Amino acid sequence: MDNPNAQTPFLQLHSDAFRAIVEELSDHTKVLLSQTCRSIRHMLQKEKIVPALSxxxxxxxxxxxxxxxxxxxxxxxxxxxxxxxxxxxxxxxxxxxxxxxxxxxxxxxxxxxxxxxxxxxxxxxxxxxxxxxxxxxxxxxIRPEGSVLRVKHRHNLAEFTSSSRPRVIDGRFLVKYTWKYRLHSGSYTPSKMPSMMVCDHQRLLRPAGGVVWGEERKQLFRTVLQAMLDDRNGVEYCGSCPFCPTDFTVRSFDNRMRIDAWKDFGPEDGPSNPTWKSHSLSEAQRTPKHRGSVRRLYYEIY
Ligand SMILES: [Zn+2]
Ligand SMILES: [Zn+2]
Known part of the structure; x- marks a missing residue:
């Protein structure tokens, strides 16, 4: 009996057109395609397109x-x-x-x-x-999580709360993080910056930390500094990481400071997906400019 799939328009394409379309696919998608029916598998084998997978x-x-x-x-x-x-x-x-x-x-x-x-x-x-x-x-x-920590910071009692709230939006896993700092007395100054990070590439180090970071890794540090020095009334200062899809905001109020971050961990794919990999320090490469887009996506309604 004739294979009815052989008459489908996709399989009627000239071999050059068929090859041009299929070669746009990632390797694992070519293998997936080869498993859809015998006719397509035969075409892919004839064109020698089915790859050995890494x-x-x-x-x-x-x-x-x-x-x-x-x-x-x-x-x-x-x-x-x-x-x-x-x-x-x-x-x-x-x-x-x-x-x-x-x-x-x-x-x-x-x-x-x-x-x-x-x-x-x-x-x-x-x-x-x-x-x-x-x-x-x-x-x-996607449960929200949070914690409260009371620490002594340079002879000064400080309270530190952190929380995270994941969401699945448009087929992507996003998380909003919030860190709140409060000194029991005195006010936050650059010398009292807490040691924290919003991603592997953007972290606040106390001045005595001694670690040298390139300018692109000082986005969070500069934003916090700006919020501390320019204004103390909770005005929002925005930033983003050039290496991974992370947006953040900083607000400073005299003895309190609040940092929010929105992170995109990517779509349903393997851990070799570029978005997932970009969050790793060892994979640091400039990502396409996303300033503010992760934050906006987090609040989308689906
Ligand atoms: Zn980053
Ligand atoms: Zn395992």
Missing amino acids: APEHVRLLVHLSRGNPDVWVCATCKKQHPVTEGDLWGDNRFSSCPNRKFSRRREGMCRINYARVQLALKYSRFAIDNSRIDSHLKRL
């Missing part, structure tokens, strides 16, 4: 193949699927179902973001509307 591309393929299965997640360390357990819903490597527990992880303040959490939250956001079990899983993965 390890990161193999993981991306597994992530895309598991999109319809809410009971598994793909581990980049083991390069295979793991069944989802209660521990995975905490998004913390200590409770992970992975026996190796070494996969890529982000830790900002009290919010631990590992890739399993991002992957599952994005997957569950597609299922949650029709499924109450998945909806409760999703709520745990």
Whole structure:
């Protein structure tokens, strides 16, 4: 019997046009395409287009193949699927179902973001509307977190609170972080800057820290300095990181300071996705200008 798929317009294309279209695809997508039907696989093999996948591309393929299965997640360390357990819903490597527990992880303040959490939250956001079990899983993965810390800062009592609030917007995993600092007496001055970071590339160091940063890594430092020196009435000063999709704002009020940051951890893909990788210090490369766009996207209504 003739293959009915052979008559589809896509397969009727001239081989040059077919090749031009398919070569635009990433390697793992070419392999996915080759699995859709025998006719396409035959065309791809005839044109010698089906690639051998690198390890990161193999993981991306597994992530895309598991999109319809809410009971598994793909581990980049083991390069295979793991069944989802209660521990995975905490998004913390200590409770992970992975026996190796070494996969890529982000830790900002009290919010631990590992890739399993991002992957599952994005997957569950597609299922949650029709499924109450998945909806409760999703709520745990995007739960707000917070902490209060009282510390002695240069003989001065200080209170430090941090919170994080993840959201899934337009198929991307975003997190808003807030850090609030309050001195019990006196006011914040440049010499009393707290030691903190909004991403791997932008951090505040006390002047005695001694670490030299290039100008592009001083965006947060300069913004805080501006807020401290120019105004103390809570006027908002904005900045963004040139290396990763992180926007931040700083407000200074005499003995208090507030820093907010909005971060985009990317779409449902493998950990080799450029957005996810850009948050790592070792992957620091200039990203396309995004100033303010992550913050705006975070407040979009879908
Ligand atoms: Zn694993
Ligand atoms: Zn950054």
